Amino acid sequence: MVKSIEKWQFGDFQTPDELAREVVETLIANHEISPNFIVEPSCGKGSFIRASLDRFPHAKVIGLDINELYVKEASLSISDCPNSENATISRSDFFDTDWQALISNLFDNILIIGNPPWVTSSELSILNSQNLPSKSNFQNRRGIEAITGSGNFDISEWMLLQYVEWLSNREGTIAVLCKYSVARKVILQVKQKSGNRFSSYIYSIDAKAYFGASVEACLCIITTQADSNTDCKVYADLKSEQPLYLIGERDGSIVRNTVKYEQWMHLAGRDLKYLWRSGVKHDCSKVMELVRIGDNLFQNGLGERASLEEDYLYPLLKSSDIGNSRTIDYRKLVLITQKSVGEDTSIIKNTAPKTWQYLLDRQEYLINRKSSIYKNKPLYSIFGIGSYSFKNWKIAISGLYKKLNFCLVKPLDGKSVMFDDTVNFLSFETEEEAKFIFGLLTATPALEFLDSTIFWDEKRPVTIDILRRLSLEAVAKELGNLEDYMQWMDSIDRPMLR
Ligand SMILES: C[S@@+](CC[C@H](N)C(=O)[O-])C[C@H]1O[C@@H](n2cnc3c(N)ncnc32)[C@H](O)[C@@H]1O
Incomplete structure (x- = not known):
């Protein structure tokens, strides 16, 4: 020894x-x-x-x-x-x-x-x-x-x-x-x-x-x-x-394959509408992640059972699900205590008293989370949350897996799906828009551009930074779909402008 x-x-x-x-x-x-x-x-x-x-x-x-x-x-x-x-x-x-x-x-x-x-x-x-x-x-x-x-x-x-x-x-x-x-x-x-x-x-x-x-x-x-x-x-x-x-x-970054990168470098650029995000961060899976065991009855990672309102529970897909394309069903739910970072959580007391009591009974786990990001934040705060989290359709990719496996994720049991913080995703209001962007992302130009920049030996090879380097507008143009892209562009909101 x-x-x-x-x-x-x-x-x-x-x-x-x-x-x-x-x-x-x-x-x-x-x-x-x-x-x-x-x-x-x-x-x-x-x-x-x-x-x-x-x-x-x-x-x-x-x-x-x-x-x-x-x-x-x-x-x-x-x-x-x-x-x-x-x-x-x-x-x-x-x-x-x-x-x-x-x-x-x-x-x-x-x-x-x-x-x-x-x-x-x-x-x-x-x-x-x-x-x-x-x-x-x-x-x-x-x-x-x-x-x-x-x-x-x-x-x-x-x-x-x-x-x-x-x-x-x-x-x-x-x-x-x-x-x-x-x-x-x-x-x-x-x-x-x-x-x-x-x-x-x-x-x-x-x-x-x-x-x-x-x-x-x-x-x-x-x-x-x-x-x-x-x-x-x-x-x-x-x-x-x-x-x-x-x-x-x-272009200021180190790329893995310069020859391939140069072939597709015209696809580089910031996309104005579609902004990659990472999943929810809560650092307390034992309390925040649950398995359904009956009507309104759930079991957490501590083996405890609890009856909870459905309001704050969302289907959860983890990196292992996304990495293996398991998206039509889910094993766990996650408690989403806020709609945006820093939001006051005390309203849960009135809107979902059983959920509030559940959190209160286990607050030592949440208060003792090590990361300093939770300090001076409302009780039971989470991160990686915003209006984008609640859109129904998503395209997700695991940051941990050594392949460019984009998954189209539909709502499950009528609710938008949440991911853990090792998953990167885009979100959309409609199935049609999600499918259009999915087509762009899984086309050869986009895949080859991304592949040329990714170091597959990294522990977390597919990063938000890398995904954000690809302009979906440029991919649409490359594929002759610019008009369609522009229609989506003109429709809803633009996160980069907010
Ligand atoms: C990976 S081994 C390689 C040894 C040798 N170069 C070889 O190729 O077989 C690393 C070597 O570094 C030596 N080493 C570790 N810390 C050192 C230090 N502060 N100063 C000098 N040698 C050190 C170890 O004793 C060990 O022999």
């Missing part, structure tokens, strides 16, 4: 020799890398050092790791390697190492290679670990938040950004195994900060097979070697010679 926590806090996944060798072969075959100096900043048991000594016989190799035992093992393991005299392996904590001094002693070309720790800052704080950068600004996060834009970040992201700094006025290449999401974030930041100074490449690797880890991982290469196209090329695996697609920055 102690050992596994140790491994966890040091993000310890040792690279098999076979994979390290394949990485080095890819660097030589596809990128003609020929370094004079090689640095492995967290070398572990030394697989990248052995592979480098073997294939880069003239390079000087420096390996460092925080773990004394690994340093000894790596040093022993190279004694039989050719050119072992070229390597120096020593114990050092990455965060205490004087990298400026070390790097300034090396001349071009430098190869920074390896597999930095696989651990996030929030995991480290759960473990109460000190394995974090510069105690001064890192522990209170400000420094890293400024760099990564987030309170929780991968330690490898921070390290990679350091490696890029080392190459800010040197020629060289970074080649590391990391999460695909880390590679993407770093490449975007490098692009924003350094323009076209670096070229970048991502090769997918099978993390399950090599590390037993269920994560999308890759070899990320960032190099000062020029490439005519500075978009990041993404390859299926280390043996591929042709990229699957190119990631790049377009």
Whole structure:
């Protein structure tokens, strides 16, 4: 147990020799890398050092790791390697190492290679670990938040950004195994900060097979070697010679497939009428979500039965329902206590006394909701609610599922359907309008445009921001349906103008 926590806090996944060798072969075959100096900043048991000594016989190799035992093992393991005299392996904590001094002693070309720790800052704080950068600004996060834009970040992201700094006025290449999401974030930041100074490449690797880890991982290469196209090329695996697609920055956002995006970029734009929303947020499913067990009789997530008026109960479809196209029936109902955010809830006392009593009896659960959004709000407040929630027809898509599965959702038992807050939706007064927009959204141009922008490895790939980038007006025009679109446009209200 102690050992596994140790491994966890040091993000310890040792690279098999076979994979390290394949990485080095890819660097030589596809990128003609020929370094004079090689640095492995967290070398572990030394697989990248052995592979480098073997294939880069003239390079000087420096390996460092925080773990004394690994340093000894790596040093022993190279004694039989050719050119072992070229390597120096020593114990050092990455965060205490004087990298400026070390790097300034090396001349071009430098190869920074390896597999930095696989651990996030929030995991480290759960473990109460000190394995974090510069105690001064890192522990209170400000420094890293400024760099990564987030309170929780991968330690490898921070390290990679350091490696890029080392190459800010040197020629060289970074080649590391990391999460695909880390590679993407770093490449975007490098692009924003350094323009076209670096070229970048991502090769997918099978993390399950090599590390037993269920994560999308890759070899990320960032190099000062020029490439005519500075978009990041993404390859299926280390043996591929042709990229699957190119990631790049377009219209201020990073898109997954620049070629496809450019084919459909005329569909980008804010839609004036149709505004994507996310479902209801209440953070208290045990009380707010119920199953019908009889006439006006319901059971909540605490296993308690209650007789309630129907007034505040609505059919609920969750991400799993929408993701699996289960829309003609519902399992649960949700208590919708407000028609708009911040609305006074005390009227429930008169309009539905049993519902009021039900909430009152369980108010400790609602008052103790952690999120600060509920502070200083009327009792039993919910979020993600407005007049749009009560329109009868909806088009919904789960933010969590890795497919563009739009569902047309009709009212159930005469009431508009509500969704949980991981579902994104548009709403409509009439079936005809909903069906018209559904036709636009599920047509190839709209699907290909959206697909080109979505990173499917994200935990929540289909975001409101992405959906809002598509102009349905432009799709209608593309499909020759602009006149019909304009008729709907002229009809009812326009949320963007409110
Ligand atoms: C994912 S493993 C990879 C090891 C090696 N690079 C490889 O590819 O097999 C991460 C390594 O980072 C080392 N490590 C963790 N925190 C470190 C730190 N603060 N300074 C230096 N090395 C560290 C761990 O001991 C571990 O060997």
